[in-house]
Amino acid sequence: MSRTLQLAEQLISRPSITPQDAGCLDLLAERLVPLGFVCERLDSGPAHARVSNLWAKHPAARADRAGGARKTLVFAGHTDVVPTGPLDQWSSDPFAPTQRDGKLYGRGASDMKTSIAAFVVALEEFLAATPEPAIGLCLLLTSDEEGPSVDGTRAVVEQLAARAETLDYCIVGEPTGLEQTGDMVKNGRRGTLSGRLSVRGIQGHIAYPQLARNPIHQALPALTELAATVWDQGNAFFQPTSWQISNMHGGTGATNVIPGEVVVDFNFRFSTESTAEGLQQRVHALLERHGLTYELRWTLGGEPFLTPPGELLAAVGQAITAETGLSTELSTTGGTSDGRFIARICPQVIELGPPNASIHKIDEHVRLVDIEPLKNIYRRTLENLHARALA
Numbered sequence: 001m002s003r004t005l006q007l008a009e010q011l012i013s014r015p016s017i018t019p020q021d022a023g024c025l026d027l028l029a030e031r032l033v034p035l036g037f038v039c040e041r042l043d044s045g046p047a048h049a050r051v052s053n054l055w056a057k058h059p060a061a062r063a064d065r066a067g068g069a070r071k072t073l074v075f076a077g078h079t080d081v082v083p084t085g086p087l088d089q090w091s092s093d094p095f096a097p098t099q100r101d102g103k104l105y106g107r108g109a110s111d112m113k114t115s116i117a118a119f120v121v122a123l124e125e126f127l128a129a130t131p132e133p134a135i136g137l138c139l140l141l142t143s144d145e146e147g148p149s150v151d152g153t154r155a156v157v158e159q160l161a162a163r164a165e166t167l168d169y170c171i172v173g174e175p176t177g178l179e180q181t182g183d184m185v186k187n188g189r190r191g192t193l194s195g196r197l198s199v200r201g202i203q204g205h206i207a208y209p210q211l212a213r214n215p216i217h218q219a220l221p222a223l224t225e226l227a228a229t230v231w232d233q234g235n236a237f238f239q240p241t242s243w244q245i246s247n248m249h250g251g252t253g254a255t256n257v258i259p260g261e262v263v264v265d266f267n268f269r270f271s272t273e274s275t276a277e278g279l280q281q282r283v284h285a286l287l288e289r290h291g292l293t294y295e296l297r298w299t300l301g302g303e304p305f306l307t308p309p310g311e312l313l314a315a316v317g318q319a320i321t322a323e324t325g326l327s328t329e330l331s332t333t334g335g336t337s338d339g340r341f342i343a344r345i346c347p348q349v350i351e352l353g354p355p356n357a358s359i360h361k362i363d364e365h366v367r368l369v370d371i372e373p374l375k376n377i378y379r380r381t382l383e384n385l386h387a388r389a390l391a
Helices: 003-012 024-035 109-129 153-162 215-228 276-289 311-324 368-390
Strands: 038-041 053-057 072-078 098-100 103-105 136-142 169-172 184-186 191-200 242-250 261-270 294-302 329-331 348-351 365-367
Touching: 003 024, 003 103, 003 109, 003 368, 024 038, 024 053, 024 109, 024 136, 053 153, 072 109, 072 368, 103 109, 103 368, 109 136, 109 365, 109 368, 136 153, 169 311, 169 368, 184 311, 184 348, 191 215, 191 276, 215 242, 215 261, 215 276, 261 276, 276 294, 311 348, 311 368, 365 368
Parallel strands: 072 136, 072 169, 169 348, 184 329
Antiparallel strands: 038 053, 053 136, 098 103, 103 365, 191 261, 191 294, 242 261
């Protein structure tokens, strides 16, 4: 059994349902300390829902060739997993890692304990061959990615920013593959902006509409226009911004009462061609134009980020081709990740992990043939960045 597979199984066997870490970070620190990493716990949050965070930093061994500060790469990931769902629908215990039919089954196998295991073993191999690396090395691991994402990476990034920590490259181990490891890399993510719109009317008897004001009827033209609006055209890296309703609530449950209020939940997934402020202004202007009596509460889940082709993508692309023969595809599709927080203090952030077809599902798994190539891609990326720093 490979060391990567062995560590992945050890992590999967720990039931770290968000925000619990179940000792995963202690296990990882035990592997990192002998490599020279200084491991610091930056746990955060209330006592009843404490979030476990690990910041591990390898001491600087040398300056770059010009005598200046070395560039630093951080591997980022999360040890928490989503709930299992009905246990009787799993083919095997989700926290008893099981190999069958060429796959490793267990909650977190794809999202994202295999990536974390690959991070650590790649670092072990790289540092064994390169004890004085020409790049700085760090890990940022949390148990609050699948949950509210308040006391995890976001909180750690705030502390690192206050310390003026310098990060240059980041690889987030989110599962990104379509068919096999390395065929897709996420070089950005769309922003997410949610709104809760409450449109007020006047409640009344449905037989006397002249004595009431139906907020659903009033809201529908505005909602129709919002759904039809072209917010932007996107760009070479991003799809156009989309607006979608997720929930609508109105009425008392009775069939003879005009409601006094309708509440609509909606969400923008927006490209770098739009801003949260600009989208908010456009929505308010439209609602005002329709003459609605309303309240609107906004929640900004994350700004979009983009890493254009450059040093990190070149190193990763070369590593993928050398290991798999593939020319990777760049994409910004999908949901959000902790990359949105790290991008605040790191100019080059990408996501690279195993295939994502089974994430959050019953019988989550990763193919065994995808595990070692992932570790090797991470190690080759380190080697490429090290060689570039020496050039």
